[in-house]
Amino acid sequence: MKKIECVIMDWAGTAVDYGCFAPVSAFIESFRAIGIEITAEEARRPMGLTKIDHVRALFQMTRIGEKFQEKYGRPYNENDVQGRYAEFQRLLFATLKEYTGPISYVIETIDTLRQKGIKIGSTTGYTKEMMDVVIPEAAAKGYSPDNCVTSDGLPAGRPYPYMIYKNMCDLAVPSRFSVLKYGDTISDIKEGLNAGVWTVGVILGSNEMGLTEEEVQALPEKELKSRMSEVRNRMYAAGAHYVVDSIKELPALIECINARMANE
Numbered sequence: 001m002k003k004i005e006c007v008i009m010d011w012a013g014t015a016v017d018y019g020c021f022a023p024v025s026a027f028i029e030s031f032r033a034i035g036i037e038i039t040a041e042e043a044r045r046p047m048g049l050t051k052i053d054h055v056r057a058l059f060q061m062t063r064i065g066e067k068f069q070e071k072y073g074r075p076y077n078e079n080d081v082q083g084r085y086a087e088f089q090r091l092l093f094a095t096l097k098e099y100t101g102p103i104s105y106v107i108e109t110i111d112t113l114r115q116k117g118i119k120i121g122s123t124t125g126y127t128k129e130m131m132d133v134v135i136p137e138a139a140a141k142g143y144s145p146d147n148c149v150t151s152d153g154l155p156a157g158r159p160y161p162y163m164i165y166k167n168m169c170d171l172a173v174p175s176r177f178s179v180l181k182y183g184d185t186i187s188d189i190k191e192g193l194n195a196g197v198w199t200v201g202v203i204l205g206s207n208e209m210g211l212t213e214e215e216v217q218a219l220p221e222k223e224l225k226s227r228m229s230e231v232r233n234r235m236y237a238a239g240a241h242y243v244v245d246s247i248k249e250l251p252a253l254i255e256c257i258n259a260r261m262a263n264e
Contacts, residue, residue, distance in 0.1 A: 002261040004198065004254045006173040007113055008121040008164055009145060010048070010183035011131075012099065013207040015106050015122070016138050019215075020047060020184065020207035022099035023125075026091040027058065030084045036067050040210065047207040048125050048187025050157035051092075055085045089130075096130065100137035103205040104213070107142045109247045116251070120145040121167035123181075123191065128152045147171055158187040161195030177261065180254065182247075184208060189238045198257055200250070201235035201243040203228050208235070 013020030027043040038058060046057035058064055059076045068076045110120055122145040124131060131150055138144065149166045151157030164181060173179055181192030181199045184206030192199030203209060204216065208231040216224065228245065235243045242253055 002175070002177045002264075003258045004118060004180050005175075005178040006119040006121055006168070006171055006180070007250070007254075008123055008167050008179060008181045008192075008197075010185070010188050011122060011124045011126065011134060011138075011148075013047070013184035013205060014103070014182065014188070014202060015143055015145075016102050016134070016141075017099040018101070018103050018205040018213045019209065019211055020044070020205075021212070022092060022096055023047065023051070023054075023088075024210075026088050026095075027054070029091050030055075030088040031058070031064070033087055034080075034084070035071055036064065038064060044207050044210055046187070048158050048183065048185030048191070050125050050151050051088060051127065051130075052081070052085050053157065054125065055081050055088060059084075092130065093133065096133045097137050100134050101141055102138060102143040103247070105246060105248045109250055110143070110145075112251050113254070116254075118254070119147075119171045119173065121147045121149070121164075121171055123149050123158070123163035123167065123188075125157060125187070126150060159190030159194055161191060164191060164195035164197060180257070182250065186234065186238045189235060189240045193239045199239070199241050200253065201232075201238075201240040202245075202247060203231045203235075203243065204246045206231065 009015050012022060024040055024043045028038055031038045042061060046054045049057060059081060128150045131148055135148060147167055147170045149163040151163060154162040168179060176196045179197040181197050184202050189199050189201055232243045244253060
């Protein structure tokens with residue numbers, strides 16, 4: 001019988017770092033260092049890609065490309081990309097340890113899934129070197145998946161499916177129908193769809209919401225519901241099979257997916 005045997009989690013904005021703040025400030029400061037202001041919304045838009053591709057995506061945005069041309073009298077080139085990526089890394093590594101706290105209910109929910117025999121994989125837009133900082137810090141705070149795959153040594157990162165396939169190999173999961181990809185960005189959703197696995201987006205704590213936990217709690221209920229609805233709509237428009245408010249809903253959703261597959 002087909003059933004979910006493996007959940008593949010994203011990291012920042014999904015499992016740790018509520019609101020996915022560690023990379024955002026580093027992208028903003030990296031571009032500020034060459035005299036170009038980018039907004040938090042712009043910095044978040046390509047989130048989930050490998051970080052070098054994220055820098056390329058920022059330069060490719062019309063407004064940012066035009067600002068560079070205006071300031072330097074020439075189009076940006078790969079050297080400029082590499083320069084901003086190097087500065088991004090320097091800034092990120094200086095603060096990364098501070099952004100490794102597990103998001104609410106992640107630890108308890110992962111324990112529940114493991115009790116059902118479900119394996120926990122993970123993919124990320126971070127490099128292996130970045131994850132060498134994040135993994136032990138998150139583990140010390142109670143979150144430790146069974147496997148972590150970065151795009152290092154693979155043909156590409158998100159939205160391509162290779163990190164999911166590598167998790168399936170590492171964890172000996174034989175069928176894509178038994179895999180659920182769970183993440184907080186549009187790139188996560190595209191990664192899951194391209195791998196042909198069940199794909200679930202999460203709203204609270206996500207890069208797409210872009211708010212701290214305190215900011216979420218302080219919002220008037222009507223505005224919070226409106227913002228959550230916007231994120232939900234974007235994720236469904238990107239092709240997500242399901243979108244949940246928080247990870248607390250995942251065990252029950254998995255039971256629904258299992259029942260759905262049993263009836264097909």
